[in-house]
Amino acid sequence: MIWVDQIVQGTLLGGYYALIACGLSLMFGVMRIINLAHGDFAILGVFVVWLLVSQTGISPFLALAAAIPLMALLGWALQHWIFERSLRSGPLVPLLATFGLAIVIENLLFEGFGADTRSLAPDIGDLAFDSWTLTDRIYVGHLAVLVFAVAVLLLVGLQLFLKHTVLGRAIRATAEDPDTAELVGINSRAVYAVSAAIAVATTAVAGTFLAMRASFDPYSGPAQLIFAFEAVVIGGVGSLWGTLVGGIVLGIAQSVGAQIGPRGFLLTGHIVFLLVLAARLFLSGVNWRAAIRRRPQGTEGSAT
């Protein structure tokens, strides 16, 4: 029974991972960029929310609604000032630039807010601890279900947006082939800016929920980036539904691991991630036809 509980809790936790991962997935899918400051943007977003809540006393949800456009603007600026420049100079530069940016965000937050661990749980009243009883051993928290529901809604919304709107189609076309998209009149720079804005805005949502169900401090960002990335890779790059599946798998792995041992939480998550990565690499690396025919492979595959 305890394992069923771990799987239920893990699935709900996976909702959070899907939430933090969808922005990363979108950005990687469209621009082929991994933003190493992704997790730090989530933490920056939650500090904005926290500041609003603590200064004005409004509900964290209202504060989040105010923070989202702010973060979207930041995403746009990020695209304009950093990615657009770095995209032109090869795949290395975005990694270097965003890693530098991550250090700046973390330490500025530390300078501004100190090392205190904070939480938004006290600001959401009963939601933080209320739960439904499924059986006498299994409880599901209202907040955990809410996070999961928001993750699904966000992913459905993004999926519908990408599939049915003009802008969504432009984003998909650009992700497929930016040069050809330009040929048919799509402004790829605008598409990139919109994608970056959406991606960074979603981090604020994820960060706020992180703060509601757990705690955060200025240096929480890198861990969130790693989780987000693991969810994206487990689920398969470029698929939003895959991101949800990846998040759930990661969540289950972690909560089962936590049951095994005190440090198992992180370790099992990482190991499942590596196993999936290894399986994907080695299965796709095998040239099945060549293996059956037992002929020497082409030069590319045999260069080991």
Added chain:
Amino acid sequence: MTGKPFAVTRWTRASTVSAVVVVAIVAALAVLPAIFGANITERLTTLFVYIILAVMWNALAGYAGLVSVGEQMFFGLGAYATIRLSYGGMNVYAAMLVGALLSGFTALPLSSFMLRLRGGEFAIATWVIATIAHLLVNFDPLIEGETGKSLIALNAYDAGVRQAISYWATLATMLLFLVLMFVLMRSRFGAAIQAIRDDEQAAASVGVRVMAAKRLIFTIAAFGCAAAGALWLATALTFQPRTYFGIQWTAYMLFMALVGGLGTFEGPIVGAVIFFVLEDRFGATGVWYLVGLGVAATLFSLLLPRGLWGTLEDRYGIQIMPVGYRLRVGAAKEPGGKTSQGAARWLARLRS
């Protein structure tokens, strides 16, 4: 050479002179502990470790195009293995050597897996592996979680002797890796690995063995970082997993290589010296110092991706330790190398 319209050269008069100067500096460094006090010796030991790290990171990112966010894994493992072996009864200096070698070897099995990943995937996968290594080291009862352990076996040696040995060991290790990189980058391998960086498929199509070349550089970098970790422990004396496996090491390496000049031989050394001086001056300011490093890394990657040395090299065509070739059109008539400056400028324009 007269009559030929062009010539391909490696050494210029300037670089020959500077090579002699470099040898003189190395000789001076070798006898330095006999002249200067403990303080300077220890500071220089730190600088040498920074240089090793910067050169290794540059080998990965600058020459092979592999941005690793997880080299702290080898740094940490090198120190951890030293502690482990030393507590197992091995002589402490033998433990440093064997520990660094063992840790470096972990790169071999890892490489066949990691090197199939590209760009950002590789970056984060290295990070995850480093986190796993950190978690696993925490499991060792000897280390006592994050409490850590001291290398008490070093107490058997007199402080002065210990310092001098650390200094020479670090100097020797640094020279070993510098010479290794110099020789490698001048060989066919140097051309091959840079071709892979620029276009992996094109490199494979002209017969470069992509995986083997990347594996060699990945493993060398692992050995270098592991040695740096063991040597750092010899000065710092205490091993705490969090400090050694911390992501800040990647931040330092990235800063040094990027500011000095990615993909140049001299750049990371220049970067390490700059980093060393900055840390000496501003390290006490803590947070603002780190913010400064981050800002500098971001600005350099966007505005000056060739770094300080790379930019100087492009503009003036200087190379102290020549690892590349120079094309001199009308070589006999223009020994000053004016044309190569023009070519360099033209290349720089192509790059931007």
